[in-house]
Amino acid sequence: KVMKRTANRPIPMGLVPAWAALWFGLALGVLSVVVCAVWLNTTTAVLSVVGFIYYAVIYTMWLKRSTPQNIVIGGGAGAVPPLMGWAAVTGHVSIAAWLMFGLIFLWTPPHFWSLALLKNEDYRRAGIPMMPVVRGARSTKVQSVWYAAILWLAGIALYFTASFHWIYLVCAMLIGAAFFAVTVKMLREPDNENVWVRRTFLASLLYLPVMFAAIVAGAVL
Template structure:
């Protein structure tokens, strides 16, 4: 309903094109179908591990409730995704794109990322209640009713598509929606609980934002956008497998078939090192494809060299300490590489 009011008002105030009015009608169908899907999913998920009732003491002030809804969007992950979007836009435009396009692309991307994260927490509420890393999230902690996050996620997703369609382009909206749906339906609902390759294939969802950013800035998709997609795709396994190594007990207790539990620690460490080397090579290809210059090459090379060093240490040491170090460095690495891309394009060196 919020989305319908939004697009209806936009049609009146901004006199949007006829295809947006058609989208207005389509949104009603999308919301209805999504809510029906939520009900269907709710019937099929095991809930024995989750107490979905809200205790009296969980009925808190509006500020603390709002904090839970912000937490549901995984702000830290969102910032990283938006940085990759921004970097792609700056690289595509070879400088700052029009501020209006920049603003609405980031707003739409934030809404989409937040919506997918909220739906993910709704779907994963049973395993979140088991894992020590996630059991204090709003749903398993009993602070928010599950269906509230489900509806919240759907509304954010619909708003994202409306914003991107109306103020950026249908192509960007379609690219963003594809990443959102892949994350929810392919990764969260299927791959995560069925195969140790879950985050390898599922990494495609997190690789979509720079493609959307490039399309927003240029109107299409080109080789540099595909390279950015592959960089994040190749970064995802070392990042999550490092986490799985020092949180192996959590994943095993929840029945999530992460690589260490299925193939063993030694194979996981080897795969981390292999993916790290290929990832760093991919990051340097931005230069010959014209998406970056010498400044980026030097910074990305140094950051990548340290990434390989940390992966090699983990391969030899067999310790959770080195797995933890690599996990946290991998977050810094991705952010700094894309920040270097932004600076390279803005400075023009």
């Protein structure tokens, strides 16, 4: 209710009661586990439970309001789907799957911190200790560049874990370099300006679909 970016959503506006959202979320979570256990395999079902608890309890209920590293640690929750997808098809989790997990995990800080820089006053007003609120814009940007650099390397490393076509390696190098370059531009921008902060956020929205499209292309060629 306090933050402008979320004030008009159904629950803060009172259109959906909090208790109804809670039970709906719990029902979907339980149903997802049942679907995975019955129609897929135990490994996928267990990963579903881990992802659900990680996101809803560890990240949302605990980390979000307790540490500026909230989305860094919590990023693992959003990175569970590639592990589930791999396990659903193969019944196990491989190094390639963990590196795809790593892509989302490492992508999360520059993605969410660029948004947090744009909505800094919102988070400050709500008392949520996002990195820009606690450490300031400069430290947040420096850390984002480091994550983007490691993300670039992780994308390249993925090529060597499975039978990918060389076209994936080229794409991974170019996509990673482009995203890294944007975060560097953000770092070089004065902290009272948000042109490259906004561009970094927009680039982060493009990064995952483009990168995973390259993974699919590299796998089928």
